[in-house]
Amino acid sequence: MLRFSFTLSPLAAALCLASMSSQALELQPQVITANPLGSAQLAAPSTVLEGDExxxxxHSSLGETLNKQPGVASTWFGPGASRPVIRGLDGDRIRILRNGVGALDASSLSYDHAVPLDPNSVERIEIVRGPAALLYGGNAIGGVVNTFDNRIPSSPIDGIHGAGELRYGGADTTRxxxxxxxxxxxxxxLHLDANSRQFNDLRIPGYAKRSNLRDADDPGRKGRLENSDGRQDGGAIGGSYNWEHGYTGLSYSRYDSNYGSVAEPGVRLDMQxxxxxxxxxxxxxxxPFTSLKFDAGYTDYQHREIESGEVHTTFKNKGYEARVEARHQPLGPLEGVIGAHLSRNEFSALGEEAFVPHTNTDSLALFLLEQWQATERLNLSFGSRLEHTRVDPDAKGNATFAAADSTSSFNALSLSSGAVYQLDPVWALAGNLGYTERAPTFYELYADGAHVATGAYEVGDAGLNKEKALSADVALRFDNGTHKGSVGVFYSHFRNYIGLIGSGNLREGHEHDHGDDDHDDDHDHEHGEIPEYLYQGVRARFYGIEAQDRWQLADNQYGQFALELSGDYTRAKNLDSGQPLPRIAPLRLNSGLxxxxxxxxARVDVQHAAAxxxxxxxxxxxxxYTTLGASVGYRFDIGESQWLAFVRGENLTDQTVRYASSILRDVAPAPGRSVEVGLRTSF
Incomplete structure (x- = not known):
């Protein structure tokens, strides 16, 4: 397979670009992920991040970059790995896309597995919360995060233009x-990009472990999160051919990282x-169709877990995903898109912590989205998706998974409807109702082994049924020129929520018999007794509230002033046991002047999270906790290039922050006080 690496130095990335003059390009607006029809009034609750925002x-990870958005939390596993949590749902219930297509990795399998993406290479991020993103599959039951990087330019480019950025500082001394x-x-x-990041062990207030977990004789390292350093490198080359009625293009990207697992001192993850x-x-x-859009991607992913210089476990995931969307001619008042989605991934794990078997997963889906402008004020939409999933395990001689020898097949149906009613020029009411089915993943079906990163012995259930949920959300939106925002509530009832539930038993955490797998017995190590957790289907309920407002305070000789306010609250309960579900973020309030x-x-930010x-x-x-942040920036021009120099400070009062949504909250707090400086240019 063709491979190449990028050796762009920190200065070369920005300064060689800034030395070139060009004609600027005006990019066309992107279409919101949940609505390929491009309606300006999207019923689904959504957030778009781009530009200065x-x-x-x-931040260094996708989860931390989105952590302050309404309804979005972080799984926080140190600066090397963090995925977004949306409305209390994480893992395989959140679909992470790259330009509308999934890129395979192993991040949903374990919290210590990073999403192989550097947010610095992204131009735009869309977040769609709730079931309205069903066009992208049952595993978008919690929402979709779609990143755009223009690696395949979708509109013509005249001349040469580009951008560069340097950053230094932060709690992990990022370069x-x-x-x-x-x-x-x-x-x-033609598009070329490259990025590079190195970071040291994270600075934290006090000790990493909670006081009740510290050994008086050996409390651990103070002021630093041990084994949290690492590096990330990546880049891409892409190109496209544009004509009056369309475009076509190809791209190749490479991501390479090496970072420490903060849950296992001495363990590194080497990822490509x-x-x-x-x-x-x-x-x-x-x-019959006014437009056709094709997207396809092939991914070859692997990461090795290395201890004392020796590879103990290797995870591989390779496969493809393809989709076609066809927008049909109006059928009376209806405008719509029909499409098909095909994917295959081949997952394997080799080594002493291979707690899941080799598995091939194939999926084929058909979907439909229709929109009806019923009146001048009322817009209605309806979507459906029928998906067939086949999960085929192979023990490969591993005695632990000998029982996982039968193929599982699932047919999942998802439906959604939405409405936006413009009450008057200022106020609008938006609502969504959805029924979603999700096929269980290979690890929920077949896991059987010690998972040291999460401190659990995980056991799947090959007899699991589909996860089913009925969800609704309603939001009141407003925009009078001074205030722009929304207040909304959501509710989801799961008939068969597949959770990792503690059994109360302890299991020996030693390695398995690996049969024919390549494995060196000299590197075996015991994990002792660890708690057993079972993947089980239970009834569950999620509900909460999300609100945000941008208030234009003043525009006078002293400048423009605005106040941003947001907040969210989620409650989740296991209805079978009566217990709250784990890792749910508390009430959070954000304000920015x-x-x-x-x-x-400049801006000043205050974030408060309740206990x-x-x-x-x-x-x-x-x-x-309550944290304080501040930043200041200055724009200037050099020739035909535009520059921005900035300074950003976070957690300036050096508070100890432990995210409730993180499985490592007791041993890995969030960053302490940090100051970062940066320089960005575009031309």
Missing amino acids: LLQQQ SSAGKLEAGDGTFA QDHYAFTSELRDLAG LWSKDRWQ QRRTPENESHTAG
């Missing part, structure tokens, strides 16, 4: 760079991902 929120170059002649377009993408769109067609004048901009005491019996509580 994305710059303010960017990062990212650069992008795009060129074209109005027909052919190669991703190939193809996309094409045909517009202004004659016949923004100021800009001429070339200057989380609604936890299962076997899970610890988390204390509340």
